[in-house]
Amino acid sequence: MTTATAPSPTSTAPTPQQVWKRARGLLIALLILVIAGITFAAVRSGTNHGHLDPRSADPKGSRAAAELLKARGISVTVATTLDEATTAAGPDTTLLVTGPNLLTPAQQRRLHEATTASTGRTLLVAPGPAAASRLSPGVRTEPHRPVSALPPSCAFPAARSAGAADMGGVRYTAPDSTATACYPSDGAPSLLILKDRGDGDTVLLGSPDFLHNERLDQQGNASLALQLLGSRTHLVWYLPSLTDPSATSDDGSPDNNDTNGGGNGGEASGEESDFLDLIPSGWLWGTLQLTLAAVLAAIWRGRRLGPLVLERLPVSIRASESAEGRADLYRKANARDRAAESLRAAARTRIARLAGATAREAHTSDVLLPAVSARTTTTGEDLSTLLFGPAPADDAALVLLAEHLDALEREVRTS
Secondary structure (H helix, E strand, C coil): CCCCCCCCCCCCCCCHHHHHHHHHHHHHHHHHHHHHHHHHHHHHCCCCCCCCCCCCCCCCCCHHHHHHHHHCCCEEEEECCHHHHHHHCCCCEEEEECCHHHCCHHHHHHHHHHHHHCCCEEEEECCCHHHHHHHCCCCEEEEEEEEEEECCCCCCHHHHHHCCEEEEEEEEECCCCCCEEEEEECCEEEEEEEEEECCEEEEEECCCHHHCCCCCCCCCHHHHHHHHHCCCCEEEEECCCCCCHHHCCCCCCCCHHHHHCCCCCCCCCCCCCCHHHHCCHHHHHHHHHHHHHHHHHHHHHCCCCCCCCCCCCCCCCCHHHHHHHHHHHHHHCCCHHHHHHHHHHHHHHHHHHHHCCCCCHHHCHHHHHHHHHCCCCCCHHHHHHHHHCCCCCCHHHHHHHHHHHHHHHHHHHHC
16 A cells, blocks of 8 residues: 655745735725825814804805894804803894704703793794794694795795795794794795794794805895894804703703604604714715615625636646645645545546446446455455545545555556
8 A cells, every 4th residue: 555645735825915915905095085084174174163053154054144144233142052042032132043953852941931031032943843842832843845945925024025035844833823924835834933922022944044155145045034133133043062061961852853854743752862863964875875885896796606617727737736726625624525525436437447337337336346346355345435435534534545545446457
C-alpha cells in the first residue's frame, strides 16, 4: 500500500491590501457624505430656526411676516414656554400659537384659562380635534383638504380686504351662529373667528401656509397676515416645545392624533404620544426610499438562479491544482461524506472497467461486487464496506479509505 500525502494548504483569505482596495471606495463615499452633512448643517445653522419661526428666513419660516409687522410698529416677542405665553397675554396682545397640537392636555387647559381671562386676540394654527375641543370648546374639526387660493366668502373685514388667500387644511364647524366663518373649502370654513369674551376673540386657522416666507407675496396672504397678527400693538409668537418644563410637570402628553392633523369631530382623545410623531416626515420618506433602493440593488446584484452554463476555461489548469482546490474546499466545509463518495465513485468506475463491468454497472453493488470478488482476496463484506460503505468519521479515516481504495485497484489491475 502507498502512503497518502496530504495536499499542501492553500490560503484563500484576502490580504490586507485586497481588503483596502475593496473597501476604500465605500470609505471615501462615506467620508464625503459626512463632510457634506457637516458643511450643510454649518451653513444653515445661522438662519434655520424651524417651521413658522419668525427668526427663520427659510421657505417655511415666517421672518418676512415678522419684519413687516415690526415695520408697522408692532412689537414681536418670541415665546418658547407656556409660562412666557400666558404671562404676556393681555388686552393689547395678540397671541399666536403655532403648534397647539404639541401641547399636553393640561397645558392646553391652562392656556385656555389664560386667554379666556384676557381680552386680546388668540390665533390657533391648525389645531386638531382634541386641541380644538380644549382651546375653543364646542368647535368641531372636519377632514383635511388641500391648501389652495380660496375667496373669503364672509363679512370679516380683514378677510374681505385681503381677498383670496392660500387657505384650506383643517376645517372647523362653529358651535353657534355667532362665529364668523371664512375661506370655505368643500362647504366648511378653514378660518373661524369666535367672539366669546368681550373685545377679545379666538381665530382658528386651518393652515399656516399663508404665513410662510415662500407664500407671503402671493394672493392676499400678506394682507391677511398683517391684519390678523397686527390688530394689537404687541404680538407674542408662541413656539411650543417638547422641552418646555411645564410639559413634564402635568399628567398628560402631546395629542398623537392632533399631531398627525385632521380628524372627524372631537371624539379622538389622542392622549398617548408616539415616538414616530417626533420624527420629521422627511426622514421617514428618506428612510423608505433608501430601503426601497437597497431592495432593488439586492435584486439587481443578486445571484441569478438558472441552469448551469459550461464555458471553456481561458487557461489550462493542471489536474493536481484542481484536485487540491476541491480537497481544500471539502476540508474547510468538513464535507468528509462528499469527499469519500467522490473517491469511491472514481474508484468504482476504474475497477469496473478492469473487472469487465460496464460504466453503468459500476455503481450497482449486486453486479460490481461479484465481479471484483473474483479478482481479489478481499472478503465480500469488507469489499462492500470499502466500495459502498458509510462516510468516514474523521480525516484520518478518510485518508485510510483512500489508501485502501488504491490498494484494491492495484490488486484488481494485477490479477
